[in-house]
Amino acid sequence: MSSKEEREQRLLLLLSKKQEYVTSGELAEELNISNKTVYRLIKGINDQSSDGILIASEKGRGYRLNYQKYMNRTHQQLSRESQVTPSERRKRVMEELLLSSPRATNVYQLYEKFFVGDSVISSDEQLISKELAQYNLSLERKNRTMAIIGEEANIRKAISDLIQLLNIIDIDELKHNETLNFNNYDVLFVLDQLRLIEKRLDIVIPHPYNVNIFSHLYILISRSRKVGTSLFTMTETVSQEEKQALAKEPILRQISKDIIYQTEQYLNESLPEVETYYLYQYLVSSRMQDSLEPLAIFSPEVSKVTQLYLDEMSRQLHLSMTNEPIFIDLANHIKPMLNRLEHNIHVKNSLLDQIKMVYEDIFKNVSKISSMISETYQLPEISADENGFITLYFARMIETNQLPIRTLIMCTTGIGTSELLKVKVAKKFPELEIVAVVSTRDAKQFLATYPDIELILTTIHLNHQVSIKTLLVSAMFTGDDQKMLQTKIEEIYDDRH
Known part of the structure; x- marks a missing residue:
């Protein structure tokens, strides 16, 4: 991807995150480019759009992404069959x-x-x-x-x-996709083996681990067809160390052995014994959905690494992450990740750019902790793709453990229409904790008493500046008011991150 394409992608991701009007100055500051470059990038994006204006502009407000057209454009790019x-x-x-x-x-x-x-x-x-x-x-x-x-x-x-x-998201789409240059018969065979693995384990193998296993088997078959196993330079016998590893998970070992046997039958060719071990490593390096292991199953290394992530991120996010279910949930991700690091298995995170944009601070903190963990436990470098998956874990933790936003409603008298506003706001936005309804003349005294207020909703313009986020709304709390409030809530959540 060229630097221009990368800047265009970052601009689109930033606008998709905001989903509101953003000035050229704000875009230039966040993307670390000049205003002139912002204008040029937006013009280029709109000129290339085959579906009309992708980024709309409005004098005095800035630029806003047409999100529906953006999603259609992204889908077309992934599925295009053109030049x-x-x-x-x-x-x-x-x-x-x-x-x-x-x-x-x-x-x-x-x-x-x-x-x-x-x-x-x-x-x-x-x-x-x-x-x-x-x-x-x-x-x-x-x-x-x-x-x-x-x-x-x-x-x-x-x-x-x-x-x-190729950013394969939906494995099942491969059987209908003619643009990927895959052998359709081989694709169908490998998909059948994936379904068989899931059936034997009574689980679902989620993305991207299903892509990893698919890739491994498809490559094995393709290499065998092209050059034959006689030209493989990988070790053909299983070492004693590898046999000991296979013994740790007898169910996965047997499944690996059976899948390799099925592959031999499909190819009508014998495969080296070590292929069972290689497939086994992909299985133990995958997180199995709906499969949460008990606390006693985790090795000391997995437990220590998991606890270090939780301790450091708790400190960064000011959230308590001390209960056993939280530990087990993260450890079930860390266990296969450490195995991937040991065996140099890489997973592609197709959402990485969006994760880095939407959860920028969490991603940076996770990356720093990962570097510390690699150094402390002498592990290979933990990739940005892996850090992206861990970031999503903590982002989910935040979303499910958000403290309510302490909110103050303010009007001229503090009674009447503001009470109606309170009822409407409480009904539409349960994430807000409405602490009180006050008049403007009592505001300073109240804020001094309750310094933890995060949001003020007011029906009149304030004559004095306050350091708290403020939103001017009508007493009728219209649809536009609600949209603006939702944006303000998201800003507060982003600031907490």
């Missing part, structure tokens, strides 16, 4: 070369469907080589052919990351 972008072209070429590795593939065969010249191919070669270097893989070009050389484990990891970059 392949340069980035997508390189991904498809890489996928073909990785699946065929170490066999060389003719350059003409790789690129004939993209209709590009030698200069583009040469540029792709440099960019692909740079991408492969992250996996300790190299791209070799000889006599108009290309081949990727490296260890089997690194090849599979690169393929897995490529598949996950």
Whole structure:
């Protein structure tokens, strides 16, 4: 993604979070860009929109995102079947070369469907080589052919990351999606194996863990078809250490063994014994929905890491997180995460950009704690994707444990219409704790007595400044008033974070 595309994406995410008018100055400040760049980005986004104006402007108020059009645009981008972008072209070429590795593939065969010249191919070669270097893989070009050389484990990891970059959300949609260049028969077989795993365990494997398991089995089948297991360079026997690991979860071990047997039957080819161990690792590295383990099941390391997250985030969020159900819920996420770190299994968080925007402070705190945990327990670096999942956990904790917003209703006399307003507000917004209804002349004295007030609803303009969030509403509490109040409540919750 280019820097311009990244700025456009951040701008759209910020506007989708606000869902109200935002001035160019506010956008420029939050995105750390100039006002001129804001205007240019908005013009570019609107010019590219095929569904009319995506970002509306209103003099004196700023810019506002048409959320319905934005969601339609996002959906169309994910499901488009139109022209392949340069980035997508390189991904498809890489996928073909990785699946065929170490066999060389003719350059003409790789690129004939993209209709590009030698200069583009040469540029792709440099960019692909740079991408492969992250996996300790190299791209070799000889006599108009290309081949990727490296260890089997690194090849599979690169393929897995490529598949996950497609942002697959709904696994079942794969059987109908013609844009992903997947073998439909292989897709159906792997989906059947996923359903079988869920049936045997009587659970649901949620996203993104189902994508990880799907990717692993699909890659295994694709590699076998392309090059045969005789060219696999992974160890073909199970080590004593791996056998001890398999013994820890006998049910998952048996399921892994059965799935690999089914795969052998499907391919009509024998697979190395170690494939059972690799699939087993993906299963124990997945969080199983509706499966909460008791406290006694967690290892000392899982318990210590979980408690450290809870202690540090409790301090940051000023929330008590001391009861056993909270601990067990987080530990059931931490346990497979630590296994993923140990075995270099990466999960793709397709919501990461939105999480970082909407829960910015929580994400930053989680990332700092994760770095501390990696250093303290000598663990591999905990990725931004993993931190995003942990952020969602604490965001859910906050949403379900929000303290009521202590609110003051104020009018000229403190009686009559303000009492009607109190009834309407209490009915529509139970998250507000209406502490009192007061007149404007009593406001200063009341605020001095109750300094923990977070919101003032007033039916008249205040002549003096107060440090508390204030909203001017009508005594009839119209629909517009309610929308403005909902926005104000969300601002208060964001400030608490």
